[in-house]
Amino acid sequence: MNQTEWLNEMVCWDQSESIPRRTAIRHFCMHGLIPFLASYGYTVDNTIVSRLAKGLYRNRGKSTLDSDWSFSPVENSSVHTEDYKCHYYHVLDQDTWSHFWGRWGLWTDLTWDRKNDIEEYCWTQINLENSSQMQAVYGLMGLEDDVHPDERDGKDIYLKEAAESNEWGGYRR
Numbered sequence: 001m002n003q004t005e006w007l008n009e010m011v012c013w014d015q016s017e018s019i020p021r022r023t024a025i026r027h028f029c030m031h032g033l034i035p036f037l038a039s040y041g042y043t044v045d046n047t048i049v050s051r052l053a054k055g056l057y058r059n060r061g062k063s064t065l066d067s068d069w070s071f072s073p074v075e076n077s078s079v080h081t082e083d084y085k086c087h088y089y090h091v092l093d094q095d096t097w098s099h100f101w102g103r104w105g106l107w108t109d110l111t112w113d114r115k116n117d118i119e120e121y122c123w124t125q126i127n128l129e130n131s132s133q134m135q136a137v138y139g140l141m142g143l144e145d146d147v148h149p150d151e152r153d154g155k156d157i158y159l160k161e162a163a164e165s166n167e168w169g170g171y172r173r
Contacts, residue, residue: 003057006021007025008020011108012108013027013107022053025049025052026049029046029049030049032100033048037122041132042126042127044122044125052121055069055071059114063113069124072124072125088126092122
């Protein structure tokens, strides 16, 4: 089955009605996923609708371990650090996603594997520079709001603060 046929195929939505898969994906993204991410301070581009459709089509019938969602550029590659990713998983933890899936995961394509894929894929699609969560991470890292981590002088902030405060009196202990 080609992608157009797959998108036009009727799927069970919300266990009560059948709608074309393309409608289900669009509704899921525009009324579910995008507002969900926004409510936690993350922004994504509307192209996530077509990207998600592509990922669901390419990975249908595969396990999470075998799926491949590397077909689109990573939005946050310039700030893609473990600190930001850890914060993302702290904000959008398993309980938060479970609550989301309880409302939006009731159509047939959203198997356990695809839900896991979507959770991970969203990290690659959020625009951190335009997300309020970026400021939260800056605060946690002790950075000024307008300074990007890559623009610092490369010195450890704790050592810099200790040196400026003359905490060690200039001597190594």
